[in-house]
Amino acid sequence: MRFSIPRFWRERHSHYRLKAVKCRSCGRINYPPSNICRYCGSRDLEDIYLDNEYAKLITWTIIHTVPEGFEDKRPRIIGIVETMETHIRILAPITDILPEELKEGLILEPVLRRINEDKEAGLIHYGIAYRPVIKRIGG
Numbered sequence: 001m002r003f004s005i006p007r008f009w010r011e012r013h014s015h016y017r018l019k020a021v022k023c024r025s026c027g028r029i030n031y032p033p034s035n036i037c038r039y040c041g042s043r044d045l046e047d048i049y050l051d052n053e054y055a056k057l058i059t060w061t062i063i064h065t066v067p068e069g070f071e072d073k074r075p076r077i078i079g080i081v082e083t084m085e086t087h088i089r090i091l092a093p094i095t096d097i098l099p100e101e102l103k104e105g106l107i108l109e110p111v112l113r114r115i116n117e118d119k120e121a122g123l124i125h126y127g128i129a130y131r132p133v134i135k136r137i138g139g
């Protein structure tokens, strides 16, 4: 079996959200989340979600080859963004923007997007992508 529904259900929040853990001992944020703080070794950690924050664009790369089912989305943009409050760097797709509109420091907001499609299993995977904030205000 290629895919476990119970497992997907259990992990659905981590698929749909950008979960991190904040250390109650040293106060630092571990992303990706882990069971032990990588800064101080404490196990006293609490879940936080980075997709409650705006982020700014640090750098990006444009991918001209796209997975099957995404031909309409060519080219894809993968960026490194930094969350505005927690200053965590995240690798994520950048969406709703043209490559020529990309610029360093652009303010982005997280949005749930179709990331992948498994046609054989009939499943569509979703994940967090980032889109420009300005665009929505401007219409």
Ligand SMILES: [Zn+2]
Pocket (backbone or CB within 6 Å): 023, 024, 025, 026, 027, 028, 037, 038, 039, 040, 041, 042
């Ligand atoms: Zn710590």
